[in-house]
Amino acid sequence: MKxxxxxxxxxxxxxxxxxxxFAVVALTYGLAAVPANVLAAxxxxxxxxxxxxxxxxxxxxxxTKTETKTEANIDSHxxxxxxxxxxxxxxxxxxxxxKFSCTNIHPNCSESEKVIETLALYAKAYVHQDYKTCAxxxxxxxxxxxxxxxxxxxxxxxVLADMKARLDKSAPGTxxxxxxxxxxxxxxxxxxxxxCVNCIGIKVYGGKHPRTxxxxxxxxxxxxxxKWKKSHFTTNWKKVN
Numbered sequence: 001m002k003x004x005x006x007x008x009x010x011x012x013x014x015x016x017x018x019x020x021x022f023a024v025v026a027l028t029y030g031l032a033a034v035p036a037n038v039l040a041a042x043x044x045x046x047x048x049x050x051x052x053x054x055x056x057x058x059x060x061x062x063x064t065k066t067e068t069k070t071e072a073n074i075d076s077h078x079x080x081x082x083x084x085x086x087x088x089x090x091x092x093x094x095x096x097x098x099k100f101s102c103t104n105i106h107p108n109c110s111e112s113e114k115v116i117e118t119l120a121l122y123a124k125a126y127v128h129q130d131y132k133t134c135a136x137x138x139x140x141x142x143x144x145x146x147x148x149x150x151x152x153x154x155x156x157x158x159v160l161a162d163m164k165a166r167l168d169k170s171a172p173g174t175x176x177x178x179x180x181x182x183x184x185x186x187x188x189x190x191x192x193x194x195x196c197v198n199c200i201g202i203k204v205y206g207g208k209h210p211r212t213x214x215x216x217x218x219x220x221x222x223x224x225x226x227k228w229k230k231s232h233f234t235t236n237w238k239k240v241n
Contacts, residue, residue: 097179098179100123100181100182102116102183103182103185104186112188113188115190115195116188119183119186121133126181127167129164129167129171134160135160138156139156139229140155141156142232147235170205176207179204179206180203182203183200183201184200185199193224196219199216201237212240213238213240215235218234219233
């Protein structure tokens, strides 16, 4: 009779759901007793499997969370860039009395960005009375139109002399010194080696005659030997307050 063996199987089955098929067969046919190490190994495997599964799920969840966070940071950075928050050229810690900034920059291509940067470098050098740097960003035959005198000024030397004469009237130490110069919303259109920039210029004066002046300015640039240089500009300054 194999009944005792069958009962033994049922009892062992109740005691341990994780017994191996080899152990069940052995008990049923009375081949051998179930080795303790087999039951122990099978039980350990049963306990290890849920733990391993949980570890895999936790790792996957962690990776997903990290990727989501990284994407959120990138989106946040792009949003700030698009909103114009980070698009500004300025020198807030400069020691010079005339402050300069170029605000609301939204270039439509990498080359237009270079043109705007050149304009900003030129303008910053101007308010700092660094005429040598200004000359480096001017073509030899640069021109500018004096609206008040209805006169065209031609050539680098003549243009630099006119710029210096204008700034000397409002230099630090004068009755109404220039306090700040801002280039706002510069828009650059580039075609080949030529570029045109439209922007709003804002000058703030202090001293005995405080006022704010504004100009809707136009600049023409030409690329020479890989460097953008100003070839013409027109400004028309008017008092706004």
